[in-house]
Amino acid sequence: xxxxxxxxxxxxxxxxxxxxxxxxxxxxxxxxxxxxxxxxxxxxxxxxxxxxxxxxxxxxxxxxxxxxxxxxxxxxxxxxxxxxxxxxxxxxxxxxxxxxxxxxxxxxxxxxxxxxxxxxxxxxxxxxxxxxxxxxxxxxxxxxxxxxxxxxxxxxxxxxxxxxxxxxxxxxxxxxxxxxxxxxxxxxxxxxxxxxxxxxxxxxxxxxxxxxxxxxxxxxxxxxxxxxxxxxxxxxxxxxxxxxxxxxxxxxxxxxxxxxxxxxxxxxxxxxxxxxxxxxxxxxxxxxxxxxxxxxxxxxxxxxxxxxxxxxxxxxxxxxxxxxxxxxxxxxxxxxxxx
Amino acid sequence: xxxxxxxxxxxxxxxxxxxxxxxxxxxxxxxxxxxxxxxxxxxxxxxxxxxxxxxxxxxxxxxxxxxxxxxxxxxxxxxxxxxxxxxxxxxxxxxxxxxxxxxxxxxxxxxxxxxxxxxxxxxxxxxxxxxxxxxxxxxxxxxxxxxxxxxxxxxxxxxxxxxxxxxxxxxxxxxxxxxxxxxxxxxxxxxxxxxxxxxxxxxxxxxxxxxxxxxxxxxxxxxxxxxxxxxxxxxxxxxxxxxxxxxxxxxxxxxxxxxxxxxxxxxxxxxxxxxxxxxxxxxxxxxxxxxxx
Numbered sequence: 285x286x287x288x289x290x291x292x293x294x295x296x297x298x299x300x301x302x303x304x305x306x307x308x309x310x311x312x313x314x315x316x317x318x319x320x321x322x323x324x325x326x327x328x329x330x331x332x333x334x335x336x337x338x339x340x341x342x343x344x345x346x347x348x349x350x351x352x353x354x355x356x357x358x359x360x361x362x363x364x365x366x367x368x369x370x371x372x373x374x375x376x377x378x379x380x381x382x383x384x385x386x387x388x389x390x391x392x393x394x395x396x397x398x399x400x401x402x403x404x405x406x407x408x409x410x411x412x413x414x415x416x417x418x419x420x421x422x423x424x425x426x427x428x429x430x431x432x433x434x435x436x437x438x439x440x441x442x443x444x445x446x447x448x449x450x451x452x453x454x455x456x457x458x459x460x461x462x463x464x465x466x467x468x469x470x471x472x473x474x475x476x477x478x479x480x481x482x483x484x485x486x487x488x489x490x491x492x493x494x495x496x497x498x499x500x501x502x503x504x505x506x507x508x509x510x511x512x513x514x515x516x517x518x519x520x521x522x523x524x525x526x527x528x529x530x531x532x533x534x535x536x537x538x539x540x541x542x543x544x545x546x547x548x549x550x551x552x553x554x555x556x557x558x559x560x561x562x563x564x565x566x567x568x569x570x571x572x573x574x575x576x577x578x579x580x581x582x583x584x585x586x587x588x589x590x591x592x593x594x595x596x597x598x599x600x601x602x603x604x605x606x607x608x609x610x611x612x613x614x615x616x617x618x619x620x621x622x623x
Numbered sequence: 624x625x626x627x628x629x630x631x632x633x634x635x636x637x638x639x640x641x642x643x644x645x646x647x648x649x650x651x652x653x654x655x656x657x658x659x660x661x662x663x664x665x666x667x668x669x670x671x672x673x674x675x676x677x678x679x680x681x682x683x684x685x686x687x688x689x690x691x692x693x694x695x696x697x698x699x700x701x702x703x704x705x706x707x708x709x710x711x712x713x714x715x716x717x718x719x720x721x722x723x724x725x726x727x728x729x730x731x732x733x734x735x736x737x738x739x740x741x742x743x744x745x746x747x748x749x750x751x752x753x754x755x756x757x758x759x760x761x762x763x764x765x766x767x768x769x770x771x772x773x774x775x776x777x778x779x780x781x782x783x784x785x786x787x788x789x790x791x792x793x794x795x796x797x798x799x800x801x802x803x804x805x806x807x808x809x810x811x812x813x814x815x816x817x818x819x820x821x822x823x824x825x826x827x828x829x830x831x832x833x834x835x836x837x838x839x840x841x842x843x844x845x846x847x848x849x850x851x852x853x854x855x856x857x858x859x860x861x862x863x864x865x866x867x868x869x870x871x872x873x874x875x876x877x878x879x880x881x882x883x884x885x886x887x888x889x890x891x892x893x894x895x896x897x898x899x900x901x902x903x904x905x906x907x908x909x910x911x912x913x914x915x916x
Contacts (some may be wrong), residue, residue, distance in 0.1 A: 295788075355792075357794075358756070358765065358766050358767075358768075359765055362760075382788055383768070383769055383786065383787050383788050384787075384788075386752045386753075386756075386768070387756060387766070387768045387769070388756075389753070389756075390720065390751075390752070390753035390754075390755075390756035390757045390760070391756045391757065391759065391760045391766070393721065393753070393757070393876075394721060394724060394756070394757035394760035394761055395760055397721070397876060398876055399719065399721065399875070399876035399877035400720070400721075400753060400877070401877060402749075402750065402751040402752065402753060403750060403751075412880060426880065427877075431749070431882070436882050436883060436884055437882070437883050438879050438881070438882050438883075439879070439880040439881045439882075439883075440877050440878065440879055440880065441877070441878055441880045442876050442877050442878070443878060444876065445876035485765050485796065485797050486765055486767065486794050486795070486796045486797075487794060487795045487796075488792055488793070488794050489782070489793045489794060489795055490792065490793040491787070491790070491791075491792045491793075492790040492791050492792070493787065493788070493789045493790035494789055494790055495789070496789060505914075505915060529915050529916075547807065554750055561914060562909070562914050562915060583914060584890075585905075586892075591894075596892060596894075597889040597890070597892070598889070598890055599890065599892045600890060600892060600893065601892065601893050601894075601895065601905060602892045602893070602894045602895070603895055603896070603897060603901075603902070603905070604894060604895070604896050604897065605896060605897025606897070609897045610897050610902060613897070613899060613902040613903075614902060614906055617902065617903050617906040617907075618906060618910075618915070618916075621906070621907070621910060622910060622915075622916045
């Protein structure tokens, strides 16, 4: 009872990275809370799924296996989670801030009247003193996220309602094996006790999933452009440099919103989080939401004609100049001097 | 068909200037223009397309906010919505997504009959994407989120194309239904000149009070009696029979513990110019220490 739960997303029989990352984070939070880590897997043909999650230190895995539960639809997965949570009374529930997590999480939180914080960039355990009510809360989940256009970072708590729920994007937390030989207890549930036939009202007629066109998350070098790039054409320069350096191109939300590049290249709190060995920020001012998605880069170079751009403060190298000037020079030197 | 469009007036966080924050770290709302939440416009367009296809469809705008948020209703009517309600009460202030959803769901119950509720996927001032699914849950409705296009409505079933991770999915759902629409869906049509002419004087109660507070008469006062649709209706907590404890701050399970202005841990940056030799030296160093190449 009162353990920490992670909802695991499964695509084609594989538990997604975002879920494994949350299990990793969940394991360390559970240790601080002195509770167990439990995982929930809902889908079809789930035999053996425990082997994928056990190394992350899962104490109990709840399995719900039924042909109708894959692919995901809102109501059946919601009913399972709600009924399971009524029974198990978790204190914390973590979900990926994915299309599925952001469809499921709010519905569950509404039904259980528990608070939910979206797109957290950090999770911690801490206390809270409510002076007005004269109450002190121990071991609450601090749900930390940038807010309001990224100028501020807010710490959100749910003092009185359980579970404390949070969603986190892929790549924000690190995935680390806890113990390769960890023993997970598997509980197979009778699906019919949790879902009614009436929940299966939405039919999936067609479904297309393509392999990602690029590997922004895993690329050792990322060249990112911001609104200061000015145009789609100027982004072509970044793609040329990326081709030379075998890098991937990323962008800020402002650049994506302006239509300079595709949405799936967005880096930051509401996009991809990257940790490359080199990050070249071009025409990026550096809002917190963007910084949240790249601050762990080993080396940061900022190319900007505004010497006061906030991103310069976290850069190892600042090149004072326009992107139009600097990038072609980089390409030219690299072509001439690399083998 | 009866459609309710959920829309929110939001500060334009995409254009946050340096004066958006006050020195004490609080938000200078005055420096941020209030706009129609972009994805709610995509949602409105989907509703308008249904109305194009099925004449006789009515579209009702529903928003929650201060008096000036009546602008959202007006903007909706300029594009083809039939009417709208502004949910406004001090008791709604400080609501998190759950308390907001509760208030909206009570207003929807008051509106009564509907086939579809359509809203944007998320609002740019919070980016949570929670209010849509929470309203659906409160009303016991199924939901389709991340919609790209409403493709077909037939035999009280609706076919929707929606975005999923790395792809698309086409689903068929029963009505009544709640749909949230992505920003990548079709853009909203511009205002219609005739409708602007018709509704340009439409005002909410608080907007009228703002005009007349200094003892000024309300311009075109008689129009508001002659054309009832120029009076944008406002609803309070009591008007929608809501439980005040479930509204606003007291109805919000999440609390903001602290808000911090972020100060970056400044590194010691090496600053160079864009001169050829300085760029060359940097590139040389990056190649030599195997950062690149």
